Amino acid sequence: MERCDDRTGRTLTEQERTLGALLRGPYQVLATRVYGELSRRGYADVRPAHGAVFRHILPEGSRITELADRAQLTKQSMGALVDYLRDHGYVELHPDPLDGRAKRVCLTERGRALQHTALEISREVEQELGSQLGLRRMQRLREVLEELNDLLENQRVVPG
Amino acid sequence: MERCDDRTGRTLTEQERTLGALLRGPYQVLATRVYGELSRRGYADVRPAHGAVFRHILPEGSRITELADRAQLTKQSMGALVDYLRDHGYVELHPDPLDGRAKRVCLTERGRALQHTALEISREVEQELGSQLGLRRMQRLREVLEELNDLLENQRVVPG
DNA sequence: CCATTATAGACAGGAACACTGACTATATGC
DNA sequence: GCATATAGTCAGTGTTCCTGTCTATAATGG
Numbered sequence: 001m002e003r004c005d006d007r008t009g010r011t012l013t014e015q016e017r018t019l020g021a022l023l024r025g026p027y028q029v030l031a032t033r034v035y036g037e038l039s040r041r042g043y044a045d046v047r048p049a050h051g052a053v054f055r056h057i058l059p060e061g062s063r064i065t066e067l068a069d070r071a072q073l074t075k076q077s078m079g080a081l082v083d084y085l086r087d088h089g090y091v092e093l094h095p096d097p098l099d100g101r102a103k104r105v106c107l108t109e110r111g112r113a114l115q116h117t118a119l120e121i122s123r124e125v126e127q128e129l130g131s132q133l134g135l136r137r138m139q140r141l142r143e144v145l146e147e148l149n150d151l152l153e154n155q156r157v158v159p160g
Numbered sequence: 161m162e163r164c165d166d167r168t169g170r171t172l173t174e175q176e177r178t179l180g181a182l183l184r185g186p187y188q189v190l191a192t193r194v195y196g197e198l199s200r201r202g203y204a205d206v207r208p209a210h211g212a213v214f215r216h217i218l219p220e221g222s223r224i225t226e227l228a229d230r231a232q233l234t235k236q237s238m239g240a241l242v243d244y245l246r247d248h249g250y251v252e253l254h255p256d257p258l259d260g261r262a263k264r265v266c267l268t269e270r271g272r273a274l275q276h277t278a279l280e281i282s283r284e285v286e287q288e289l290g291s292q293l294g295l296r297r298m299q300r301l302r303e304v305l306e307e308l309n310d311l312l313e314n315q316r317v318v319p320g
Numbered sequence: 321c322c323a324t325t326a327t328a329g330a331c332a333g334g335a336a337c338a339c340t341g342a343c344t345a346t347a348t349g350c
Numbered sequence: 351g352c353a354t355a356t357a358g359t360c361a362g363t364g365t366t367c368c369t370g371t372c373t374a375t376a377a378t379g380g
Contacts, residue, residue: 010219011215011218011219016279017309018190018286019186019190019286019289019301019302020191021215021309022302023186023187023190023305024187025308025309026183026308026312027180027183027184027187030179030180031180031184034180048337049336049337055181057171058170063357064357064358065356065358073338073339074340075358075359076338076339076358076359077337077338077339080338081337099346099347100346100347101344101346101356102346102358103357103358119176122179122180123178126179129179133304133307133308133311137304137308140300140304141179141301141304141305142179142182144293144297144300144301144304145182145183145186145301146182147293148182148185148186148289148293148297149177149181149182152185152189207365207366208366223328224329225328225329233366234369235328236329236330236331236367236368236369239329240366240367241366256328259328259376260328260376261327261329261375261376262328262329262375
């Protein structure tokens, strides 16, 4: 039986870094810093999962099903996130005047304040990284990532 | 009370895409495709969480604590992942000859085959994305991401 | 050599997150 | 109207990761 005794001291995936790994590292750092900073600035009850609501809700409000579709979650999961955010004062639920089954989810003042703060923190972290990485490189990274995101969005659901 | 009735049809975060969002999108697409393809190629029992082991294990084997440190997980969480992978034939546990408390986790033949296949799939997906995005752009993306990862790794733990 | 302290790992319990299936109430289309 | 579709809820489950506690072994300093 072959024993494991190479003694190279490097993993296989270190020798060949996958694109996924290269994306995951920075993303995790970003997410940790943004939610950590939010916690310090008075929004300790907002967790990463709730981003699914704040990222997708429209200024005029959105229905739970809409949010679920956009966030690629089930209605049940999105319903739970919305319940939590309502209980914590970030959103309000209004009956939809056009559809008696539906509810409109709307940001409260506090919800908008959080959204604003989160964007602010994101900008701060990006600037800080940019100053370490070099502004030109950060600019290039952003450009290519925007193109990649556009590409992926357009092929996410085959239009029927 | 101010009602929510802007009717712009765009979210705040769509107007200003954060770096985090730009990284998350492609990462999720990559991860979904890689693990989906692994499932189709006979590794349906390997889930994304198990990547923490395969990404960090050394060719000569690693201890659970080492893997936990590198993957930034607790020893307990890593222990559970290793147990699962042992039960499914991807790793073996040997007592560490140098430390009676420790166990060496080593990949089995099947574990190495999975690792190989996962890297192969990652390359395939990256190539496919590259052909859609443009090879030059993908090349630039990779370069900048590698620099960013190096930067973040070097400041992860302040060297004591 | 022995007492203290540190480390490797396991056991128990729980929180966060997202899922499936089944259900009610309302809307829509013929 | 009746059949079908949709919005949202209720109940239950699985995965992933955590904290706290414990045992066994190792390392260190008198």
